[in-house]
Amino acid sequence: MAPDTAARRNTDSAAHHDFRAARDHLLAARGDLDAAHAFPRPTGEHFNWALDWFDTEAAGNDATALRVVDLDADGTLLGESALSFAELSARSDRTAGWLRERGVARGDRILLLLGNQVALWEVMLAAIKLGAVVIPASTLLTPDDLADRLTRGRVRHVIAESALTANFAQLDGDWTRTAVGAPVPGWTDYADAAAHTGGFTPDGPTRADDPLLLYFTSGTTSSPKLVQHTHRSYPVGHLSTMYWIGLRPGDVHLNVSSPGWAKHAWSNFFAPWNAGAEILIVNQPRFSARPLLDALVRHRVTSFCAPPTVWRMLLLEDLEQWRPPLRELVGAGEPLNPEVVERIERAWGVALRDGYGQTETTAQIGNTPGQPVKPGSMGRPLPGYQVTLVDPVTGEEITGTGVDGELCLPLVSAPLGLMTGYQDDPERHAESMAGGRYHTGDVAQRDADGYYTFVGRADDVFKSSDYRLSPFELESVLIEHPAVAEAAVVPSPDPLRLSVPKAYVILAPGHEPDAATARSILAFTRKRLAPYKRIRRLEFADLPKTISGKIRRIELRGRERERHGEAEPLAARPRGEREFWEEDFPGLKDA
Missing domain, CATH: 3.30.300.30 (ANL, C-terminal domain)
Known part of the structure; x- marks a missing residue:
């Protein structure tokens, strides 16, 4: 271990201890939701998840942290990359040092336009270490979408796949350009980062409430909302997501999600590595159920998360032909149809558990491991969250059952993974936090056992x-x-x-x-x-x-x-x- 790295970890031992205590409490409280709610929250003034948690856990850790499998349209293996926790720690240090030499400073905004490739995880870890702010972007965005993100996101640096750099050809701005892949004229080659030998030492401690992520998410106006999260709200907040999924150290976790969206950070970054699990990525040029099912078996996947659209496509196959060692199955992004839940459990003997959250939060509600699952229900509030239903007309809290109300989070309880707000939109922020509550804009019902069922959007999204x-x-x-x-x-x-x-x-x-x-x-x-x-x-x-x-x-x-x-x-x-x-x-x- 390099001397500067050792000093950095010793200095940050208190932050690591607090996070580990919270994580270990939740692991031990599997099956006991009441006990899970009593976990000790990390409340320190300073926290940098990549330095205080990931690097410390990665020291000497040769277990696989990330495996990226590339398939062709027929499901034939094109290539596979596997990196240990220790390797990713070292590679992200080199990347952080290289980016700093390229001008990336604490607080700078980085627009990240990458698919599921190793560089995405390297850059994310490096950006966190630097204290930079990441704006994840979907590879499907148009030049107009990108122009909006560059302007409203106040972007200083762009890191993009080489094949996508053409989308920036007509976009002007004083931002650095880094291409990942084949060399592109006018763009710095990301491959140079691997040769960086200068080492990395952080520019002092990171405040837990400093901004970390900015997400553009669709709203009811012409411009997407710009959601801001901190070094506390997402890394620490995703302890709730880890608990909902049921992740454990050594698990192999596969999540079907595209980069650029919040769910990718949920299940392809923070939650698995909070638990010490391996992240498995299966890249397909176009989704095909059979190769994905083959990958579940071949890579001995223990936990699997996918949106309901994918679950419905998987059910077109005879699932009993595949017998992966699955322990946890979850779905999110939209309500799960009860019939889908029942058919999956009949095929694999594992309960498919629904959950609920937003870009503005981490997982708020979920059917948790070891608890009864009610098909059609999102479940109950997760550790770190209190949830209420509010009458949208009177603003009064709904205490009864079977009544529609807007899902809200009381701010007095300090929701674990709640955003700091909508950037540059004080009116929308004030509306979302009115009456001492965060208003999700979603309508639900609660039953006598405290389970919530999604009804629909309060607006037109x-x-x-x-x-x-x-x-x-x-x-x-x-x-x-x-x-x-x-x-x-x-x-x-x-x-x-x-x-x-x-x-x-x-x-x-x-x-x-x-x-x-x-x-x-x-x-x-x-x-x-x-x-x-x-x-x-x-x-x-x-x-x-x-x-x-x-x-x-x-x-x-x-x-x-x-x-x-x-x-x-x-x-x-x-x-x-x-x-x-x-x-x-x-x-x-x-x-």
Whole structure:
């Protein structure tokens, strides 16, 4: 161990001790949720998770921390990388030292545009050590999305896959450019970091409440919300996520999630390494159930997390053909259908447990290991969280059962993983924290046993697959088409994706509500929206409005549930008189 590293760890032993005490209490309280709630919270003024926890636990630790498996479209192995905790500690030290020489300083914002590759974990650890602030970004973002993040995120540095650097070609700014992969003219080659020999010593202690992560998340306005987390709220906060998943030291944990979204940090970074578990990544060019199931067996996966869309796709296979040594199965991102839960347990003999959280928090509610699972329920509040239901009209707390109310977190209880707020949006922040509570914007019910069941969003934002979409953002693109006078986007039920974006459109004069116009609009939006945001259904129809002229999306959502919410095959579902789906236009992808 280098002398500076040894000194750093000795100095930070109190922070490590406090975090370990909390972690070990939760591990020991498996199956006893009441005992878990009594865990000792780390409350020190200073904390740097990469230095105080990861590096200390990694010292001399040759256990595998990260394994990245790359498959082709047929499931054939293309390559595999495996790194121990000790190796990642050393590599992230080199990366941190190299980035500092490149000008990355404490508090600088780094836009991170990487897929599931080793560099992502190296940079994350290095950024935490430096005290820099990471803005994770999806590889699916368009140049317009990136421009918004560069500007509102006040980005000083960009680290991106070489193949994605073209998206920045027309974007100006005084930010450094680092490419991961093949050399790119005008971009520094990330490969140079591996040769750095200068060592790394932190620039003093990190305050636990210093900013660490900024997430852009869709809202009901044109601009995504910018959620800020600290060195305390996410690393420490994800002790709740570790407990919900049921992770233990030495586990092999596989989570299906894309980089750039909060769930990736939940289950592909903090929660597994809080527990001392191995993170397994299975990269596929396009999701295919069989290769993923093969990987569960081959790599002896013990805990597996996936969104309901993936669970539904896995159920298309005969799961009893695969017998991985699974102990924990969890789902998050959208509600789990009770039938899915029951079928998974019949196939594998392991309970599939639902959970709930947000980008603004860590896991708040969950069906925890060793406790009865109620299919259809999200479970009960997790360690570090108190949850209440509030009447959205009166603002009064709901004490009874079976009554709809907004999920809220009392601020007096200091929610473990709650964000510090929405950056540069004091009005929205004040609304979210009104009345001494954090308002999730989600509606739920509570039963007599304290289990919560998700009802729906309090606003118009909806989930498609595992992605949260803002109608306003999609409508803003639609009305740029010359044929569209007005539009409203709502979720339309879908058997695979839970829902897909559907546009109700009022045409501008001179345009006909026919297949040619529908195709033109769908092709137009397809070129301007990331794949997960695409409009997939469209109907030419009048828009229901309030007396003040506001569109009643709730009425349109109800219309979609009545029309497409039944279980019959998709092709047999009734359509509106002037309704068109992307499936009607086989050549649309080439438009």
